[in-house]
Amino acid sequence: MSCLKSGTLILLTLASATLASHADVKVPAIFSDHMVLQREQANPVWGLADPGEKVTVTIDTQSKTTTADANGNWKVKIDPLEVGGPYTLTVKGNNTLTFDDVLVGEVWICSGQSNMQWSLMNTNFGPLEIASANYPEIRLITVPMKGTQEPQFTFDGQWQVCSPQTVPEFSAVGYLFGQRLYNTLGVPIGLIDNAWGGSSVEGWIPPEKFDVDEYHANYLKDWQDRMANYTDADYQQELDKWLAAAAQWKANGSQGRAPRKPVDPRTDKHRPGNIYYGELLPTVGYGIRGVIWYQGESNAGRAYRYRTSFPLMIETWRELWDQGDFPFYWVQLADFRDETDQPGDSNWAELREAQTMTLDLPNTGQAVIIDVGEGRDIHPRNKQVVANRLAMLALTNDYGYDFAAESPVYESMEVKEDGKVLLTFDNIDQGLYTFDVNEPIGFSIAGEDQQFVWAKGKLVGKNQIEVWSDEVSEPVAVRYGWADNPVVNVQDRNGLPLTPFRTDDWVITTQDK
Structure with a gap:
């Protein structure tokens, strides 16, 4: 056993x-x-x-x-x-x-x-x-x-x-x-x-599963070392600091954001296994059809490792429940924070990529909501669209309904002799469509120097887009929606947005963390 x-x-x-x-x-x-x-x-x-x-x-x-x-x-x-x-x-x-x-x-x-x-x-x-x-x-x-x-x-x-x-x-x-x-x-x-605001994926996983690789083993050891001699006195010291800061904030007229009360790390939602033991385990084995999941914001700083952590959690839950590969559908991170004038790095884009890669697991699905976020708020209020897209995945995959439910995804690229790149996409129902304006928006392009610039684009047929830039004569890579809060407008005609992607495998910002 x-x-x-x-x-x-x-x-x-x-x-x-x-x-x-x-x-x-x-x-x-x-x-x-x-x-x-x-x-x-x-x-x-x-x-x-x-x-x-x-x-x-x-x-x-x-x-x-x-x-x-x-x-x-x-x-x-x-x-x-x-x-x-x-x-x-x-x-x-x-x-x-x-x-x-x-x-x-x-x-x-x-x-x-x-x-x-x-x-x-x-x-x-x-x-x-x-x-x-x-x-x-x-x-x-x-x-x-x-x-x-x-x-x-x-x-x-x-x-x-x-x-x-x-x-x-x-x-x-x-x-x-x-x-x-x-x-x-x-x-x-x-x-x-059983959702818990601010929780990290590691909190939902049993500690014994952290031997999956060196990174996760070290992550667990760091927590164990930190907690080995942590006492009530240590936490009281943090509380005293907070009380002093809160008093000073009040004396200064309560300007700006109030100091945040510290959380006892022993019971914290980020500690490996804490949510698994305290919240998940009393329900493990109860008969279910599946899981819908909306998380990732707290793991954006470790986005590259989410490629392992997230599938590990899903596979662990499935093993625990002993009901086979039950459906597991998640919400990809929405757009958030300020828009940027130039292409650049983004740990939120890297987290979205890790989520998309997890689709390699069987019986999974992703609701893309890159079109419904709010730059000023990490919590988009439009939960109806989120629920609709999750429900469409369940109804088509688990209950026999036949309609488009999966967002278009990148399939392949071809660099043409004139320096233009022809992109082909999968999961296309009625055909690609650009919202609001005719031109596809949100693509960037780079040559061997790995310096991305904005690209122009044109829809070509039902499932292809041609992109180019006069600044890049020999393109080797294309990205779409690669930002915390990208300005994008490509979707299927039924309203499902194109999944953000990159064609390159260059080192990303969270890869070495």
């Missing part, structure tokens, strides 16, 4: 060691009234009990019985159920737990950092979205943010019926994605929101 496939067992064993007696059978909070079970598959139910205690799980006409092991761990799998409900699920040991209003449909995890955490009430048309959120067959559950190196068995939360009263603080992207699925599929939808 691998260390990952036994993740739930490790969790329960460590959790049981902290309890004087199980006496009452227990299950984690992911099982509660109003939950949604994933259709078309056997769904695990697990928990704690006295060692040797007989535990029976009953739902509909099914009854599954097992015996708690020496550490008090138990698990059963219930057979697939008919879509709909409501069902009642009971767990009986020395005591009986009863969960009512259980539905069967589609379950998705909504994860990442603040753009996934971003609440519905703070998004565009928030009041309208909230007022119209009367969907009793959509169910919502939020996992609280908890950073720890101690594996957690459960969390403080429960499933809620979607309504104008329960949805305002839920993930906007998650809810809007689920709403699109419900309106299309007509089956119950369960949404598990």
Whole structure:
């Protein structure tokens, strides 16, 4: 048994060691009234009990019985159920737990950092979205943010019926994605929101997986060395500095941004494994269809390493869940910060490239939103477009719908005798299109000197663009949308933007970090 496939067992064993007696059978909070079970598959139910205690799980006409092991761990799998409900699920040991209003449909995890955490009430048309959120067959559950190196068995939360009263603080992207699925599929939808604003991808990965390469091993060791002798006194020292700075800021008339309260690094969202142990693990194994993910901003400074970190996280989650290569769809970083007059380097562009490269994993998809960001705000308010593009990926890849859902991507380039470059693209539906003006905008071109200049462009047929610059007679590389906040306008005619790309493999700014 691998260390990952036994993740739930490790969790329960460590959790049981902290309890004087199980006496009452227990299950984690992911099982509660109003939950949604994933259709078309056997769904695990697990928990704690006295060692040797007989535990029976009953739902509909099914009854599954097992015996708690020496550490008090138990698990059963219930057979697939008919879509709909409501069902009642009971767990009986020395005591009986009863969960009512259980539905069967589609379950998705909504994860990442603040753009996934971003609440519905703070998004565009928030009041309208909230007022119209009367969907009793959509169910919502939020996992609280908890950073720890101690594996957690459960969390403080429960499933809620979607309504104008329960949805305002839920993930906007998650809810809007689920709403699109419900309106299309007509089956119950369960949404598990475990996003944590500002989190790094490393926090979501078990520490034992950091042996994947030297960089990640050193990254983990740096954290371990830092935390080895870190004490309450060390954190108090940081708090005292902050209190002094805050007092000075107030004395100066509260001008500018207030000093930020320090975070205890022992429970920090960047520490390897902290989110995995504290937030993810109590849900690992719960029956799901897939994951939608919106994260990367906090990893932009290590964009080159995201090429490894992000696929590692996806593969680790899939192994932990033991449900095969379940769908995993993410949002590529939007445009952000100031626009630039000249082509240049960009760690956000490098992070976007790492995200695109992760499409090499099976059953993955990327929602490109380079057209909906806000230069002044890292949190674009237009979450409807984000949710639409994620939902299109799910509907076409997982539910049998047939329409364009993937953004156009770079395929190949050909340098012609006249110094022009012919670019060919894939994932083209109705044909390439330029928004607002006729000329393609956002391309830069370089020769062997690696000095990029803006390029002129022209659409050529359905899936090709010709680019050139009078300043580069012998071009060898082309880039598109290669900036924090690029000015770009190429899309498919159905509105899906061209994926930012580069044709070169030259050293990038985050490669040596």
